[in-house]
Amino acid sequence: MPKDQTIIDFEIIWKKINHTLTEKEELLLSQWLNESPSHQRYLEKAMHYYQKGSDFTDHKTETDLVWNRLKNKGLKSRRNKSAWIISLSAAAAAIFLIVTFLFPPTKIEVTPIAINRGELIKPGTRQATLILNDGSVHDLTATKNLVLNDGGTEIKSEGAKLEYTEKESAPSETMYNTLRIPRGGEFFLQLADGTKVWLNSETVLRYPVQFDGNERRVELTGEAFFEVARNEKKPFLVESGEQVIKVLGTEFNISSYKEEQFIYTTLLKGSVEVFFKNKPEIKQTLKPNEQSKINNAERTISKTEVDPYQFIAWKEGRFVFKDENLGEIMKTLSKWYNVEVVFDREALRNIRFTGDLQRYSDFGDVLEKIGKTNEMKFIIENKKITIR
Amino acid sequence: MQIEDKLLFNEIKNRNLKVYEALFNDYYPHLVRFAEGYLFDKQECEDIIQNLFIHFWENADKISLDHSVRSYFFQSVKNRCLNHLRDLNIRDRHNLLYLEGLLNVGEYSEFQNPEIIIHINAAIAQLPEQMAKIFKLKYLEGKKISEIAQINQITENTVKTQLLRAKGKLRKLLTETTSLNFFF
Numbered sequence: 110m111p112k113d114q115t116i117i118d119f120e121i122i123w124k125k126i127n128h129t130l131t132e133k134e135e136l137l138l139s140q141w142l143n144e145s146p147s148h149q150r151y152l153e154k155a156m157h158y159y160q161k162g163s164d165f166t167d168h169k170t171e172t173d174l175v176w177n178r179l180k181n182k183g184l185k186s187r188r189n190k191s192a193w194i195i196s197l198s199a200a201a202a203a204i205f206l207i208v209t210f211l212f213p214p215t216k217i218e219v220t221p222i223a224i225n226r227g228e229l230i231k232p233g234t235r236q237a238t239l240i241l242n243d244g245s246v247h248d249l250t251a252t253k254n255l256v257l258n259d260g261g262t263e264i265k266s267e268g269a270k271l272e273y274t275e276k277e278s279a280p281s282e283t284m285y286n287t288l289r290i291p292r293g294g295e296f297f298l299q300l301a302d303g304t305k306v307w308l309n310s311e312t313v314l315r316y317p318v319q320f321d322g323n324e325r326r327v328e329l330t331g332e333a334f335f336e337v338a339r340n341e342k343k344p345f346l347v348e349s350g351e352q353v354i355k356v357l358g359t360e361f362n363i364s365s366y367k368e369e370q371f372i373y374t375t376l377l378k379g380s381v382e383v384f385f386k387n388k389p390e391i392k393q394t395l396k397p398n399e400q401s402k403i404n405n406a407e408r409t410i411s412k413t414e415v416d417p418y419q420f421i422a423w424k425e426g427r428f429v430f431k432d433e434n435l436g437e438i439m440k441t442l443s444k445w446y447n448v449e450v451v452f453d454r455e456a457l458r459n460i461r462f463t464g465d466l467q468r469y470s471d472f473g474d475v476l477e478k479i480g481k482t483n484e485m486k487f488i489i490e491n492k493k494i495t496i497r
Numbered sequence: 498m499q500i501e502d503k504l505l506f507n508e509i510k511n512r513n514l515k516v517y518e519a520l521f522n523d524y525y526p527h528l529v530r531f532a533e534g535y536l537f538d539k540q541e542c543e544d545i546i547q548n549l550f551i552h553f554w555e556n557a558d559k560i561s562l563d564h565s566v567r568s569y570f571f572q573s574v575k576n577r578c579l580n581h582l583r584d585l586n587i588r589d590r591h592n593l594l595y596l597e598g599l600l601n602v603g604e605y606s607e608f609q610n611p612e613i614i615i616h617i618n619a620a621i622a623q624l625p626e627q628m629a630k631i632f633k634l635k636y637l638e639g640k641k642i643s644e645i646a647q648i649n650q651i652t653e654n655t656v657k658t659q660l661l662r663a664k665g666k667l668r669k670l671l672t673e674t675t676s677l678n679f680f681f
Contacts (some may be wrong), residue, residue: 114586116586116587116588117584117586117587117588117591118589118590118591119588119591119593119594120590120591120593123593123672142540145585147585148586150538151537151538151585151587154536154538155537158533158537159665161661162657162661163533163539163601164539165529165530165533165539165542172521172526173522175525175543175547176518176521179521179547179550180514180518180553184517184551184554190627274640326593402559404561407561407563411559411561413559432555434552451584452584453584454575455541455545455581455584456544456548459548
């Protein structure tokens, strides 16, 4: 358990200001105060605010000033959807402007290079855990070869690939296997019908060993790219939480992480239908270069046109970010590199980046590339990255 | 969603800068005050809200609004403030900060909870007469400090002091009653 983890309720600060703290609470407060200068600053600001009131005047001139700055440096009146490939240097110019505008001039750090204080953080590797129908667990890595038989289907694992081949006629009940990819992992799987699946970090796929019946149905949590083998008689369905996708034969990417509020499905080739498990009549049909977004909280499905490359680039060994904010970028990177990322300043989450990076670089290299275009500092301690 | 909000939202999605400017002028001061109730740091609040305006402008076509543009902004600011506080290891289980934000905003309609409004009004009624008058002029009618000073024939400093004391009393009144349960 890291040492800097005292959590206080605002009530303690409130009581401190009103001089009604108990001894125990005083101790807790001191502990919290000592853990970071930002905590001390917060207390000072709170006290100042309660005694003197707000520093903010709602004078129109001040609002006008802020608007002018926003207009000139932050808001573009026309967005260019087609030209997505902006070179990193051009993006750096735009980002730099926003950075100097948003950050108060007194606090700019001038060392953008990652400070490496621990082991080198390596990129993900091809690894997965396979759970057979009988519950037996097998570790799959690039260095092990495995041949198994589950109810008449041969399962071969060699290198980073898991392949299923139907051998005998189908058994009476459907048998399921589950493939789990940990953080820092990726894997490739070929199902019994020839469908190819690329699986990203923190992903679980549950699928029947053989596809009997009149449909092919699998369950996904996480992210995967599917190249579905064509079979008009047996539509292929992917269940992710409340979303179901139905395809005939096509190529698409699904991003459905449990902690995210949205499920994204991006279609490359073919045609798919996206709908809710319990309400199949509400559906979206996607054509190539279209992406559906399911809002889990609101239970809506919307769709937009996209350039699919940025959403499937991971399968090709690259990270592609198109005007993506650093908060989201770090979410993606932290899964692949299996690290924890902490932002010291809220404003940093919103800095946007555009770029195309190799997935198999060390994390330090990736951070260096990102850090180069900006005034920020990365501090690496074992598996925790702090951005200031 | 009301028709006015649908129209407003459409204009923003169509990148009507003039409309966005009008929206900005209308919301910005209130949002900063609201955020100040959580973070107490004017600069930090301004950063958060400016980022939000940029984010909204650039992602308008991907955002779906529940109630109104106004409530979206207030909700977003609140979430961002809470995230910031989480990073500081501060929680607000008793909704003291939420209350602070509310008192700063003055127009309670978007907070969908009539109980709060009743309690706040009841608390205001318990203030000394002139204090209550000044508080309402500022927070319920949105008058500027200079205007309030003029209307009441007192100095701006007096107005500021009265407001500060009013907020202090209201905070005490509202947190001491068990009605904290109604705040979410």
